[in-house]
Each structure stands twice: as structure tokens, then as C-alpha cells.
Amino acid sequence: MKIPKQIYFIIFIFILVITTILPLGSLSVAQAQYNFGTTTLKNGSRGEAVKELQRFLNQVLNLGLAIDGKLGPKTIVVIKKWQRDNGLVDDGLIGAKTKIQMNVAATQPLSTTPTPTPSPRTTTTPPPSSSSSQSTNNAAAQIRALNNASNEYNTYNNAANQLNANSTSL
Numbered sequence: 001m002k003i004p005k006q007i008y009f010i011i012f013i014f015i016l017v018i019t020t021i022l023p024l025g026s027l028s029v030a031q032a033q034y035n036f037g038t039t040t041l042k043n044g045s046r047g048e049a050v051k052e053l054q055r056f057l058n059q060v061l062n063l064g065l066a067i068d069g070k071l072g073p074k075t076i077v078v079i080k081k082w083q084r085d086n087g088l089v090d091d092g093l094i095g096a097k098t099k100i101q102m103n104v105a106a107t108q109p110l111s112t113t114p115t116p117t118p119s120p121r122t123t124t125t126p127p128p129s130s131s132s133s134q135s136t137n138n139a140a141a142q143i144r145a146l147n148n149a150s151n152e153y154n155t156y157n158n159a160a161n162q163l164n165a166n167s168t169s170l
Helices: 005-021 048-061 073-085 096-106 131-165
Strands: none
Touching: 048 073, 048 096
């Protein structure tokens, strides 16, 4: 049974809204630790370490990859993007630095997109004193966070669609 993409998007937005409403201190983060093995993983690699990589990609990027232990070229494209997005060299090789960064990412809350800080006021008018203006500011910040997360979701969803389109070649 294939689940429509819209359902995944709705669930993603729901989780994002819940995590932006709750204070970050109250979030409990699962301490996921992946065993990516001791060798560098690359296109054509196979085995348990690749299965761990697929589990990681499914958890962090919600790609829905089959856990078959085969690392193919389309997954390497996703890895390169993930490396680039996380400040690593985007070579598609899953070596020590990438493995460490992946384990760090696996312990982070779902949304790590920072909420933009409003710039200081430059006018001499007094700030509004009503609580409704604070609610409006909070709502605007949440909308910005949702828009950022939605854009990030779309980027990774497009990569997942490319993976699913030719899953037999992975």
C-alpha cells in the first residue's frame, strides 16, 4: 500500500508545529547511535554498515529507503547533499567525519532550523503593549519556521522521489 505524499507532509508539519510550540528544554531527544562500521562507505558498498546508513537516512531525512544493505549512485547523491548541508566536503564518501556528524544529527530534534531574530526597532514610537501583538509576533515567527522547514522538507522529498523512482538500481 502506497501512502500519498500529502499524508507525509501533513505529519511532518504537525510534528514541526508541536516542536516549535513546546520549549526546546522540554523535548526529549532519543540518543540514537549508529554503527556505520570502520571502513569508508562508498558507491557499491554492501553490508550491515550500509543498512545502518539506510536506517539513518530514513530516520533523519524520512526517505523511506528499503533496508537492503546496498549503496547505489542515487543514495550517494542524497549523501552529497546531506554532507554539503552539514558543512562537510560533499564527496559522497561516508568516512570518519561524515559518520561522526551523522551520529550527532541523529540525536538532534526534528527541526534544527533556527528562528530568525527580529532586528531592533529604529523608530521612537513606543512598542505595542497589548498581549495580542506578542501573539502576532510569535505566530509570525512560527510561520517563518514552518516555511523554512517546508522548504527543507521539499528539498529532501525531491531527493527521495528520485531514489524511489529507480529503487531497483540502488
